[in-house]
Amino acid sequence: MSETLPPRIVIVGAGPAGIRAAATLVEAGLHPVVIDEGQRAGGQIYRRPPAGFTRTPEQLYGSEAAKAGALHAHFDRLAAEGRLTHCAASSVIAVHEGRLHMLGEGGVQMIGYDRLIVATGASDRVAPVPGWQSAGAYSLGAAQIALKAQGVALGRRIVLIGSGPLLTLVGAQLVEAGADVVAVLDTSPWRQQMRGLWELAARPLVALRGLALRARLGGRYHAGVTLERIEADGKGVTAMRWRDAGGRERLTPCDMIGMGWHLRAEAHLADLAGCAFIYDEQWRQWLPKTDEMGRAGNGVYLAGDGVRLLGADGAEIAGRLAAAVCLADLGHPAPTTNADLRKLARLERFARGLACAFPWPAAMVRALPDEAIVCRCENVTAGAVRESAGFGGAEANRVKSLSRVGMGRCQGRYCQLAAVELVATQAGCTPDAVGRFRGQAPVRPAPIGAFLRNG
Numbered sequence: 001m002s003e004t005l006p007p008r009i010v011i012v013g014a015g016p017a018g019i020r021a022a023a024t025l026v027e028a029g030l031h032p033v034v035i036d037e038g039q040r041a042g043g044q045i046y047r048r049p050p051a052g053f054t055r056t057p058e059q060l061y062g063s064e065a066a067k068a069g070a071l072h073a074h075f076d077r078l079a080a081e082g083r084l085t086h087c088a089a090s091s092v093i094a095v096h097e098g099r100l101h102m103l104g105e106g107g108v109q110m111i112g113y114d115r116l117i118v119a120t121g122a123s124d125r126v127a128p129v130p131g132w133q134s135a136g137a138y139s140l141g142a143a144q145i146a147l148k149a150q151g152v153a154l155g156r157r158i159v160l161i162g163s164g165p166l167l168t169l170v171g172a173q174l175v176e177a178g179a180d181v182v183a184v185l186d187t188s189p190w191r192q193q194m195r196g197l198w199e200l201a202a203r204p205l206v207a208l209r210g211l212a213l214r215a216r217l218g219g220r221y222h223a224g225v226t227l228e229r230i231e232a233d234g235k236g237v238t239a240m241r242w243r244d245a246g247g248r249e250r251l252t253p254c255d256m257i258g259m260g261w262h263l264r265a266e267a268h269l270a271d272l273a274g275c276a277f278i279y280d281e282q283w284r285q286w287l288p289k290t291d292e293m294g295r296a297g298n299g300v301y302l303a304g305d306g307v308r309l310l311g312a313d314g315a316e317i318a319g320r321l322a323a324a325v326c327l328a329d330l331g332h333p334a335p336t337t338n339a340d341l342r343k344l345a346r347l348e349r350f351a352r353g354l355a356c357a358f359p360w361p362a363a364m365v366r367a368l369p370d371e372a373i374v375c376r377c378e379n380v381t382a383g384a385v386r387e388s389a390g391f392g393g394a395e396a397n398r399v400k401s402l403s404r405v406g407m408g409r410c411q412g413r414y415c416q417l418a419a420v421e422l423v424a425t426q427a428g429c430t431p432d433a434v435g436r437f438r439g440q441a442p443v444r445p446a447p448i449g450a451f452l453r454n455g
Contacts, residue, residue, distance in 0.1 A: 006030060007330055008112055010100060012092050012269060013119035015043020016312045017304030018077045020319030021117050021326075024220030024335065026083045028327050033111065035087040035102055041075040043121055044141065045312045047148045048072060059176070060148050063209055064312065071316075093394065093442035095272040098299075101140050101441070107450045115299045115326050118270050118318060122263035122305035125285070127361050128382070128418050130163070136237030139414075140170045140260035153179035155256020159240045163188040163225055164262035164358040165210055169196040171220065172213040183252050184217050185242055187261075188358045189224030199353025202346050226432040227364065230257055261360055264417065265306050271439030275301045279432035282352060283309060283419055284360040286436040292341060294322035301326050309355075314347040365421045374422070375415040377408020385422045394427030396420055412437045 009025060011018045014036035025032045034041075042050040043257040046061065046068040050305045057065040079086045087104065094101035100111045124139035131137070138154055140162060146154050153174055158181045159170050171184040200207045224245035229249075231239040265426060271277070275296040286305045290296045297433050303322040304315035317340045327334040368374070370383030384403045394400035396419070399405065405419045406412030412419075416437050424431045 001398065003041040006063050008114045009033070009117065009326065010035065010113040011117045012036075012100070013043065013304065013306075014038065014041035014075065014086070014123060015119060015121050015304060015315060017119035017121070017306075017315035017319035017322070018043070018117070019071050020316045021119060021303055022084050022319075023074060023078065024323035026078055027328070028323075028332050028334070030327075030332070031084060032117075033087065033113075034109075035083045035090050035092055035100070035115050037089065037091050039089050040072075041079075041086070041088075042072055042146070042313075045121075045315075046071060047145060048229040049149050049151070053151065055151055055289075057258050066335060067312070085436060091444045091446075092269060093446050096441075101446070103442070103446050103450055107452075108446065113299075115301070115330065116273060117294075117319075117322050117326060118273065118302060119302075119304045119315070120266040120269055120306045120308060121315070121415055122245070122265050122309060123416065124166075124260040125262050125264040125360070126259055127261055128160075128368060128372055128374050128415070129227050129230055129259065130369065131237075132257070133373045133376045133379070134230055134232035134237050135235070136255055137230060137257045137259065140166050140258045143256075144173065145169050147173060147177060147179075151177075153177065153256075154258070155254065156180060156260065157182055157236075157254045158256045159183045159185065159239065159252055159254040160258040161185045161187075161225075161242075162258075162260040162262075163361070164260070165354065166260055166262065167174040168210060168213045168217065168221075170258060172216045175216060175220075181220055182254060183218075183224045183240070184221045185227065186221065186223045186239070186358075186365065187225055187227065187361045188371060189245060192359065193223065193357040196355075196357030199349050199356065202349040202353065206350070213370060227432065237311045262354065262358055263305060263309050264308065264413070266413075267306055268411065268439045268443040270292050270296065270300070270302055270306065272300055272441060272443065275300060275302065277436065278335075281432070282355045284362065284421075290380070291325075292321075292344075293325035294318055294335070295325050295329070299329075308348070308351070309342075310344070310347045310351050314351070317344050317347070317423060325439065360417070360436035362421055365418045366425045368418075368422070369424050375403075375405040376405040376410060377410055378406075380405040380415075382422055385419050386426045389423040389426040393429055394423055394429050394434050396423065396437055399423050399434075400437055406437050410444065411440060 090104035228241040303318040388403035
């Protein structure tokens with residue numbers, strides 16, 4: 001009689017969601033494979049610096065230092081004991097017929113799975129500002145990664161623009177590290193921020209910590225601003241031109257701009273894995289559709305900010321839930337989830353408060369001048385997007401094929417939301433009616449040689 005092989009469970013992502021999912025599976029006696037782009041587990045929020053880095057966990061993670069350290073230690077211990085397989089510095093670039101195409105140092109390898117847990121997190125949600133294609137304009141996440149991974153600020157004189165918790169957090173972290181942050185410009189007016197207070201009260205300590213970070217910024221912080229343009233010369237950014245809440249024009253000299261409006265779900269792999277999507281009006285983006293446990297169908301489970309934008313705490317809970325329902329579907333005893341579901345509901349209320357208080361700047365995007373660049377990869381202007389909408393109708397992929405918006409190396413991660421907003425306005429419809437760009441493999445740029453080495 002042949003022995004039944006254990007199910008092959010693969011987790012993509014080793015941030016808070018992936019780590020908790022892996023630990024839950026290990027506790028049930030299974031041996032998952034964890035694939036992650038980082039050299040060391042932790043994800044973006046708990047990104048770990050190289051060995052020998054002199055900044056302390058408290059300096060890197062602030063009030064979350066103990067939590068980050070516990071996650072790191074737990075994962076490292078499971079990997080060292082051989083209870084899971086960790087494929088570090090590896091990217092899943094495609095999903096097809098129950099197999100993952102994984103790009104690592106040895107080239108592209110195929111990994112089969114019986115169950116797949118996608119915990120790919122989120123990336124910056126950015127909105128185009130005239131001049132944002134200039135050298136010296138970065139996302140807030142890029143500024144934070146440089147600070148955590150290398151201990152450097154990306155400019156000598158820094159202006160941060162956007163809205164949401166990450167804007168305040170990155171500003172406070174840079175100030176704490178000694179960087180010269182001259183202005184933090186929030187497009188959300190105070191009155192709009194107040195509208196989210198009731199939901200934000202679901203996590204009072206977190207809200208208070210956010211206010212404490214805001215206080216550290218002092219007079220650098222300005223709410224309700226209007227962003228005019230990023231000034232630049234042949235060498236890069238030179239100044240930020242903006243209007244304050246009273247309408248007064250301001251020009252702030254700087255050599256670096258960090259920008260971001262909260263987060264967008266990193267859902268390319270979920271798309272390639274066949275998951276359904278729904279348009280979330282509050283977040284103004286397409287999100288993968290799952291049940292409350294993270295089950296997406298066809299043996300695929302989603303966890304973390306790639307499906308629900310709930311932050312690190314929510315990602316840990318979602319990772320446990322996805323692993324628990326995966327175990328139940330396989331017929332294994334699963335941990336109880338009632339307490340986690342209650343916590344998740346509270347986090348979702350808090351997230352709704354954030355979305356209300358710090359909204360996507362739809363009006364700013366719709367008012368972009370025709371000459372403004374929307375797609376930095378392909379140098380596509382707002383005028384070209386509007387013109388393509390007139391030729392091809394109000395459908396995202398038709399506009400993409402006509403204008404090349406979203407066809408660059410980022411595959412629409414930075415430009416899709418703005419392009420859809422422009423198309424919807426041009427056509428007189430809502431963004432959900434325009435649709436979304438279809439996911440394409442590879443989801444990350446991959447060298448041809450990586451395929452040839454295994455051809």
